[in-house]
Amino acid sequence: MEENAVNFLEDILRIYTPSGKEEPLSRFLAEKMKRFGFKDVIIDKVNNVIGTIGSDSPSLLLCGHMDTVPGIQPVKISEGLMFGRGAVDAKSSLAAMIMAASKFVDKGNFGKIIVAGVVDEEGTGMGIKELIKNDVKADYAIFGEPSGIENITIGYKGRISLTIICKTASVHASAPWMSQNAIEKAFEVWNAVRAYALEKKDEKNRFDSLTACVTKIRGGTAHNVLPGACRITLDIRIPPKMSCSTVYQDIMNIIEKYQTDLSFPKIGVEVGDMTEPFETDRNSLLIKALAMAIFEITRKRPLLLRKTGTGDMNAYGHAFKVPVVTYGPGNPHLSHTRKEFIEISEYLSSIEIYRKVIINLYKFHQIDRN
Numbered sequence: 357m358e359e360n361a362v363n364f365l366e367d368i369l370r371i372y373t374p375s376g377k378e379e380p381l382s383r384f385l386a387e388k389m390k391r392f393g394f395k396d397v398i399i400d401k402v403n404n405v406i407g408t409i410g411s412d413s414p415s416l417l418l419c420g421h422m423d424t425v426p427g428i429q430p431v432k433i434s435e436g437l438m439f440g441r442g443a444v445d446a447k448s449s450l451a452a453m454i455m456a457a458s459k460f461v462d463k464g465n466f467g468k469i470i471v472a473g474v475v476d477e478e479g480t481g482m483g484i485k486e487l488i489k490n491d492v493k494a495d496y497a498i499f500g501e502p503s504g505i506e507n508i509t510i511g512y513k514g515r516i517s518l519t520i521i522c523k524t525a526s527v528h529a530s531a532p533w534m535s536q537n538a539i540e541k542a543f544e545v546w547n548a549v550r551a552y553a554l555e556k557k558d559e560k561n562r563f564d565s566l567t568a569c570v571t572k573i574r575g576g577t578a579h580n581v582l583p584g585a586c587r588i589t590l591d592i593r594i595p596p597k598m599s600c601s602t603v604y605q606d607i608m609n610i611i612e613k614y615q616t617d618l619s620f621p622k623i624g625v626e627v628g629d630m631t632e633p634f635e636t637d638r639n640s641l642l643i644k645a646l647a648m649a650i651f652e653i654t655r656k657r658p659l660l661l662r663k664t665g666t667g668d669m670n671a672y673g674h675a676f677k678v679p680v681v682t683y684g685p686g687n688p689h690l691s692h693t694r695k696e697f698i699e700i701s702e703y704l705s706s707i708e709i710y711r712k713v714i715i716n717l718y719k720f721h722q723i724d725r726n
Contacts, residue, residue: 393461420450421477449500449684456710502686511635526584
């Protein structure tokens with residue numbers, strides 16, 4: 357069985373799937389899941405692949421993403437390690453979820469297990485949005501991302517991706533008094549937004565801090581022309597004690613103050629992404645079941661992590677108001693690097709942990725219901 361699991365992951369890694377090009381892996385996984393005994397295996401219109409095992413309650417969604425960041429890496433096994441793009445982020449999690457769920461085919465009632473491989477997690481989140489749109493709802497959900505097998509991620513910050521756009525009349529740089537510099541004016545607005553974020557900073561806790569940074573700047577046309585246009589893209593991360601809507605409105609209020617000044621250029625705003633923060637209750641049955649599973653396999657008590665990034669669990673948790681965590685094998689610091697690898701022993705252990713959490717969750721759910 358271990359050899360089959362290793363071969364399965366190796367096959368998945370050999371299918372190159374940067375965001376937007378997941379269809380070959382969708383077809384491969386759909387065929388494999390059918391062979392493993394999954395029921396109602398489908399590929400939806402955006403190429404998410406979804407299959408189920410069992411029925412009744414509780415229902416548990418095991419969800420991993422098929423896409424990776426761009427960049428082909430040779431797939432190889434050496435000294436207990438498997439190398440390849442997606443080995444950590446996050447094909448090992450998805451492979452482990454599928455292998456774990458397959459162990460419950462014809463094994464009696466342990467509730468309903470839904471396994472989904474979604475697209476575009478590294479992009480705009482098209483896969484999870486389609487999953488939600490199609491009402492793929494479960495009582496509990498685990499999203500596969502590298503946390504290390506001894507850690508559970510229970511919270512992620514929210515995110516706003518926002519672009520400030522400033523346009524002015526473009527004139528010769530030798531006569532800057534004839535117009536306003538679009539880059540300089542856009543930076544005035546950015547500095548005001550930055551000051552607002554700094555006011556919301558928690559010196560002792562980064563997770564509870566509002567942060568904002570510039571991720572992209574485009575402006576100017578030539579070395580001797582006063583810039584007539586500038587676009588500054590901001591990445592704003594929002595803690596659970598705040599909301600995207602509140603932060604966005606605060607930023608718009610800042611911009612509105614500039615717009616009441618008739619001498620200031622008009623400022624446009626484009627929103628690229630708005631994902632609300634999310635944190636699961638530490639006392640949920642899901643966390644108890646997963647923590648016990650980790651201890652049963654590793655003999656170590658897991659750490660509950662709150663991360664400053666943003667994940668698919670945010671969207672799913674807010675849409676369905678159910679307990680959601682992120683968990684999976686691998687060192688997260690290897691994600692997106694040129695030397696991405698997974699320890700095969702850790703990958704195999706994660707299969708057993710996913711299997712155990714299914715059993716534990718069913719037991720806890722029955723006790724809680726009675």
